Amino acid sequence: MPRTLRINLSVPGYEVCTAATGTQALHAAADAKPDVVILDLGRPDMSGIEVITGLRGWLSVRIIVLSARTDSSDKVRAAAASDADEPVVETASFTVDLMAKKVTRDGHDVHLTPTEWGMLEMLVRNRGKLVGREELLREVWGPAYAKETHYLRVYLAQLRRKLEVDPANPKHLRTEAGMGYRFQQ
Numbered sequence: 001m002p003r004t005l006r007i008n009l010s011v012p013g014y015e016v017c018t019a020a021t022g023t024q025a026l027h028a029a030a031d032a033k034p035d036v037v038i039l040d041l042g043r044p045d046m047s048g049i050e051v052i053t054g055l056r057g058w059l060s061v062r063i064i065v066l067s068a069r070t071d072s073s074d075k076v077r078a079a080a081a082s083d084a085d086e087p088v089v090e091t092a093s094f095t096v097d098l099m100a101k102k103v104t105r106d107g108h109d110v111h112l113t114p115t116e117w118g119m120l121e122m123l124v125r126n127r128g129k130l131v132g133r134e135e136l137l138r139e140v141w142g143p144a145y146a147k148e149t150h151y152l153r154v155y156l157a158q159l160r161r162k163l164e165v166d167p168a169n170p171k172h173l174r175t176e177a178g179m180g181y182r183f184q185q
Contacts, residue, residue: 005038022046026054034061041067089124091172091185094163096124103163110162115140119155120163123173123183132180156181 002018009016017032019025022043029037037055041048052063089096094105101117103110112120118140123131134146141151156175160167174182 022051
């Protein structure tokens with residue numbers, strides 16, 4: 001399976017690092033600081049859950065667990081371990097709690113529509129990175145809306161009014177002209 005994953009992920013341009021053991025996986029993660037970890041629970045030197053626990057001790061990363069095991073309890077424990085607490089992201093003017101799906105500004109809860117939350121969540125999860133317009137539209141509205149860029153302008157303006165200190169000069173919800181949007185902490 002590692003060889004197949006490496007080939008299939010390398011073709012579109014992803015940088016892939018594989019490890020045969022749990023110990024090697026922990027060392028590779030320390031060196032590479034990955035954006036995503038794909039983990040097979042069957043490691044020869046330690047359990048996949050031990051690898052997840054080791055990663056969670058110092059690295060905030062998405063973990064996708066793959067397993068050929070038939071024991072459901074192993075899969076449930078791995079899923080619980082890999083679904084670490086989502087971060088609470090704080091800015092000078094507002095706080096986003098991804099796990100609780102809650103936004104506060106000046107100590108008060110901010111009501112967001114499901115669409116506003118979807119946009120904010122995607123931007124916050126990719127903080128510091130450019131999120132393309134079509135990608136944001138596909139994720140929040142669905143594939144049929146990938147070209148409806150005017151939706152983004154309307155909803156981003158609403159988010160800025162609710163969250164930014166100066167919506168006309170946003171500090172956190174940034175537009176990258178012609179490309180997409182970026183959340184800056």
